[in-house]
Amino acid sequence: MDDKTKTKMQMFEKDDDISEDSSSKDDGREREVWSRKIEYILSLVGYSVGLGNLWRFPYLCIRNGGGAFLIPFFFFLFLCGVPLYFMEICLGQYSGKSALVAWSSIAPLFKGIGFLMIIISGIVSWYYNLVITWVIYYLIHAFFPHIPWATCDNEWNTDTCIVSRADRLLMTNTTSLVNVSEMINGSTDGNAYNLTDTNSDNRTTLTYNTAAFEFWQYNVLKKSSGIEDLGEVQWHLVLCLFGAWLFTFLCLIKGIYSVGKVVYVTVILPYLLLTIFLIRGLTLDGATEGILFYLRPDFSRLLHFQVWLEAAVQVFFSLGPAWGSLITMSSYSKFKNNCLKDAMYGTLADGLSSFYAGFVVFSILGFMAHDAGLTMEEVSEAGPGLVFVAYPEAIMKLPLPHLWGVLFFLMLITVGIDSQFGMFETVSSGLVDSFPSQLKERKVQLTAALSVILFILGLPFTTQGGIYVFQLIDWYASTLCIVLGSFLECIVISWIYGAERFSRNISMMTGRSAPLVMRICWCIFTPLILLVVFLGNITQYGPPNTAQYTYPDYAAVVGNLFAIIPLLPIPILAVVQLFKEKGSIIQRVKHACEPDENWGPIEGGQFLKEYQYEGNVQKNMLINLIGDRNV
Template sequence: MEDKNQMSMCERDDETSDVSSDDSSSKDEGRERDVWSRKIEYILSLVGYSVGLGNLWRFPYLCIRNGGGAFLIPFFFFLFLCGVPLYFMEICLGQYSGKSALVVWSSIAPLFKGIGFLMIIISGIVSWYYNLVITWVIYYLIHAFFPNIPWASCDKSWNTDKCIVSRADRLLMTNTTSTANLTGIIDGDVSSYNSTGNLTADLTYNTAAFEFWQFNVLKKSSGIEELGEIQWHLVLCLFGAWLLTFLCLIKGIYSVGKVVYVTVLLPYVLLTIFLIRGLTLDGAAEGILFYLRADFSRLLHFQVWLEAAVQVFFSLGPAWGSLITMSSYSKFKNNCLKDAMYGTLADGLSSFYAGFVVFSILGFMAHDAGLTMEEVSEAGPGLVFVAYPEAIMKLPLPHLWGVLFFVMLLTVGIDSQFGMFETVSSGLVDSFPSLLKTKKIQLTAALSVILFILGLPFATQGGIYIFQLIDWYASSLCIVLGSFLECIVISWIYGAERFSQNILIMTGRPAPMVMRICWCVLTPLILLVVFFGNVTQYGPPNTALYTYPDYAAVIGNIFAILPILPIPIFAVVGLLKGNGPFVQRIKKSSEPDEDWGPVEGRQFHKDYQYEGNVQKNMLINLVGDRNV
């Protein structure tokens, strides 16, 4: 039973829980940390971070490869049993503490302060290479305004004598030209996401869109062994991508809070426009039926469930630190559970909705070219930088559709960059408040310049190989391991019951029982299965057309291990610096420090003795809780 004083601190503030409520001040009473000006800005930021390019270019392809509509069963199964609990945990942690991802772990469990460094390193690495995708989008967007769109014909300087305008022209070729030669190469060795293994190196014809991507945008070398020359058109666009990032984040959450109205809402408007247009095209119905067709026999394969779990996990982005960082600026009495449901459902439903858009267009392409849906279904950059530009050229007013499409990609991509970049910058500010708190603009500018310079290798002829290698390794095993560790720390070391009481202080209600069961048992078990499932498939992102050299795997493993290293290092250093017997050091360093407590009043931590009021975590206590 909670005492009356505790309950009085936990009463809900209905006005602040309203999604559309205004806030006339920039700070909550009793706290120094900035807060979102409006609740809707916070929600839009969560949605913008969760819904990224992967929702457009990976989810629909996974549905096709894994049983069509049947893939939705494991997808939403893992979304609710793994995605929602992790999402809820992180935004509660950030909102309660008012701390960024880098410093919150050193406060709640000093022994595991390395988890914070894992998060900031991951966000830093992904921010570093993710802007290359924005670079490509900017380059395409600029060319969409050209009077003669360069991927519309085969008369450009970079075109070969094997160029055809579109896949429909395959019907004009000799019968000896195989379908795979015209379609399989589209994604081929460009994307790490296509693992069909059905590609061929015996190429005869390439589409104009493919040659623009390969020979103009990338000017791709033969492999990572040959980086080649700096591509100055990419350097300029990369600079533009970082300049855009800086301008959007120049005032932290205040500028982001205004930008998200455009970058989050506009993509849905444009997706709807594309869907309406796509449904009017010949073959669109066949494409959508192909997308929804359910092959329930595929659910008997472990690989299908593994890919569904991985898609949910990497799409939502837990363990990257961004959710903790964004929620640390949230009002103290926000309804965390509703916020988590908004973010996770927006991600899952956006993926499903985007599938209709993608496959209405792919159905039109298949109908126009006389190909099957399997032959035009793709994932990764090949979909948005080759297949879609080719389809756009067949629509009336291709300039209009081209501009709208790449504006949509730009807004979807930049949203995800906000969360990752802010995780790095806010972590540095919280670590050195006396030095950086009043210099956020200078810090944002410095980080943008540094990451721009470090990103120049991506603008070389071999940059695509570096991008693919880092993307493959940096967002793999260490993310799963980091999420597993944060579950263990919150659920078993700090205590799920103790954390539930923290949530009670904010919202007036403890964490639902199902959430605590997931935190303690189900989610960690799922993460372990995903971890070991990925280990069995761990290796370089080789394709049928290109095999990475052995040293590339070494480089990739360094990026995979680097975020994990701070965890054991800081744990060992902390134990060595402690006093008393070794067991006592472990126990002391596993307890929250003096700075831990609710952001609206640190004194509360000293006044409230957790050990005397609630068990940290016992399953019998969890099951017997009457407060749910």
């Protein structure tokens, strides 16, 4: 770099700490910025740390070797999670554009990636609020003088209801235990017990369910026999779903300004409550055994491909790359912000939060196993069964159950709502950036309209068969799309746009090029791992059947549609873009692979564009292979 260039670069150098207050618009830019650096960091952490950290990660540890599972998890976190996280926040910060517009500008041939991200975020926002709906319903009942999942004298309870798992021991005088497992929502659950009456000539087998299980099944869900029988709309869920969307709207009413204030509560409070639960859990009998069971490594499990596959999938689902939210949130960051530090903050917060949550979860599960005389395998669960059955039952065993119930479900709301913010803002910001003249001054109305539309579309989830619809869409909608979208991101940035050119973009913002290890990961390791994970998921792809329920064939067709729809814009828009270009097919591809006239830094103007190509920096790998375009 010559002296003239260095002098010009000094004009753009700023301190990367934006912890002080800032105005709504930075110098030389039209897009708003986060008021404080801490608000941006908290938003990243809140988006990445979600309900999956609480109800999926600890269960995966138990199923895949305990403490040994941490090896593949953190391996993929640093080899795939950090590079993808870093790439996306750099892309958003440099361009100052949402995911939809950024991908349309940097590589017009692959503008479908932006549409993939906004469609995935829209679909997940649509059904994710159902989880918040369930939590709100439980939170309301935690204030009742008579907590309904504490007893078997409610109108929905069956004759075979038992208050807790420990009560099964009282029944062994007249019955003999036959089986202690049932599949609920795709995971092993110990809430239902098949007992054979030894005093009966016919040796009748009865199924005994815990009170917490029956409240979940027969009051909250009023679950039907299957997806083919949706049944009636449950108005208690409709009202709670409305409340979930109203809460989402109020938190997003002022865009990043309202979100920036809400995250102080929704991000910090869960850690405070988790710590309170951990301290309380450690005082309970059996907690130590539960934690030791959680951490005890079984290194032989690392020889199984499935363990590594599940670790990789957990990283992608937890961090949320290829959903567009990281690009959108970072597009409101200051141009000179230190992207690398932000990426490390976000990824480490996610990984360490998952690890920390495991101590909380298994201290309570250890207590439950000790109290009921069961093994850890019999009380360990994943998904809704953990937070809506196992934990409510455990809460009733504690002193002041009302207090612990309120704190627990309040924690779940604050953990879950942050992820909803990120996905919803991806959709709304993408629409605003696509139609700025029509929507920029109507962001509040757009947020309200989207909330109403998604609320209405979410009504099928509130039916008696809504849980089956929820599971089907959750299973298909993002599994393959996330991995394939992340793979395409790496290919476009590293081999089409050019890793060296992208590193120059980062240098404009931070004064430092992207670390060499990041560029190697972008070009080689991360896409290779993503490709293996994608193929591994393909071989195991099928409906989310359980031991109790098998989805009909048409449900698999519907589920595959949700898996394919986000991917369709990629080939369709690529063909459309090629038709718009002129020349031979090779020339059209070259044109479409180069950034359009709208691509560039949000600050610095033409000088930074010129600096980007200073020297012998190749424009992209494709052009390097087949030669410069000649039109």
